[in-house]
Amino acid sequence: xxxxDALQYRxxxxxxxxxxHRVSGGIMFILLPFVIWLFxxxxxxxxxYDRFTSAFVAGIGFVPAFIVKLAxxxxxxxxxxxxxxxxxxxxxxxTHSVTKEQxxxxxxxxxxxxxxxxVLLGARLFGLY
Amino acid sequence: xxxNHGSKRLVxxxxxxxxxxxxxxxxxxxxxxFTLVLLVQLLFGKPLGYDKWAGIFSAQWMKxxxxxxxxxxxxxxxxxxxxxxxDYVKPVGTRLVLQVLTLVWLVGCAGWAVQVLxxx
Numbered sequence: 283x284x285x286x287d288a289l290q291y292r293x294x295x296x297x298x299x300x301x302x303h304r305v306s307g308g309i310m311f312i313l314l315p316f317v318i319w320l321f322x323x324x325x326x327x328x329x330x331y332d333r334f335t336s337a338f339v340a341g342i343g344f345v346p347a348f349i350v351k352l353a354x355x356x357x358x359x360x361x362x363x364x365x366x367x368x369x370x371x372x373x374x375x376x377t378h379s380v381t382k383e384q385x386x387x388x389x390x391x392x393x394x395x396x397x398x399x400x401v402l403l404g405a406r407l408f409g410l411y
Numbered sequence: 412x413x414x415n416h417g418s419k420r421l422v423x424x425x426x427x428x429x430x431x432x433x434x435x436x437x438x439x440x441x442x443x444x445f446t447l448v449l450l451v452q453l454l455f456g457k458p459l460g461y462d463k464w465a466g467i468f469s470a471q472w473m474k475x476x477x478x479x480x481x482x483x484x485x486x487x488x489x490x491x492x493x494x495x496x497x498d499y500v501k502p503v504g505t506r507l508v509l510q511v512l513t514l515v516w517l518v519g520c521a522g523w524a525v526q527v528l529x530x531x
Contacts, residue, residue, distance in 0.1 A: 307491050311513075314488075314520045322527045324461075325468055331461040365446070368439045375436070 295389040302393075303367045306360035313357055320354075338407075355404050363396040431490045438483035445480040448473075469531045477528055485521040489513065 293301070310317070323334040333342070338354075341347040370388050374380055379388070405411055413419075449467070457463050467473060492513045500506045 304491075304495060307488070308495065311488050311492055311516075314516070315523075318520055318524050318527065321524065325465050325531060326527065328461050331464070365443065369443070372436060372439070 294386065295393065296385040299367050299370070299389045299392050302363055306364040306367075309356055309360040310364065313353060313360075316353060317357065351407055355400070355407060358403050358407070359396065359400040362399050363392070366392045366396050431493075434486060435490050438487040441483045442480055442487070445476060448476065465531065468528065474528055474531070478525060481521050481524045481528070485517040488517055492517075 291297075320334065323330045323337070325331075336342070337345075337350050338347055341350060370392050373388070374384075452467050453459060468477065493510060496506050496509045496513070500509060
């Protein structure tokens with residue numbers, strides 16, 4: 283089977299949450315140095331803190347602020363989806379809520395909660411409110 | 412000789428991923444706890460600025476908790492990335508190279524994070 287064959291599958295919502303759990307984990311794995319850079323510049327000194335805040339306004343080096351914000355937005359979604367889907371797993375382990383219907387309804391909650399929170403925080407990040 | 416394969420296979424002892432499964436959940440719970448602890452500190456008290464942000468991480472107990480979370484993250488990501496490589500990359504050589512690069516990446520990043528944390 284090739285990747286193009288896999289894309290033909292009509293995944294149930296629990297399957298969508300599952301593959302996005304992997305995608306979001308992979309995104310955070312790849313962006314890990316960026317996260318540590320954010321931590322480093324924001325916490326090391328007041329001078330580096332100014333560099334941190336200006337990265338979101340004027341960009342940093344050859345990277346425009348828009349790209350910095352986009353990367354942070356990707357991290358916000360990845361973190362929220364991964365964390366909520368993770369709590370869903372813990373909840374399923376503890377309560378044995380593993381019927382088809384429970385899987386579907388908890389998948390809807392996971393997708394909705396992570397997307398709504400991402401939109402809210404993303405709007406704040408891009409200065410919409 | 413007793414049959415020890417198929418439905419009669421010996422399950423105890425080899426774990427078959429039970430340790431990874433448990434590690435994944437324990438490290439996740441620790442990271443969730445860290446998130447809550449950080450959020451509570453951010454939402455209450457003084458408005459956010461450099462002093463408050465650096466102050467949060469300069470408390471010794473927060474340094475210890477953050478250190479535990481850095482190790483948890485690396486271990487958690489190792490189990491997860493290993494699962495991904497094992498599922499999608501079948502040639503043994505390529506898989507080994509990717510797994511080694513994953514470890515180098517995670518250990519390197521964890522070291523950098525610890526350095527940032529402990530020079531505060």
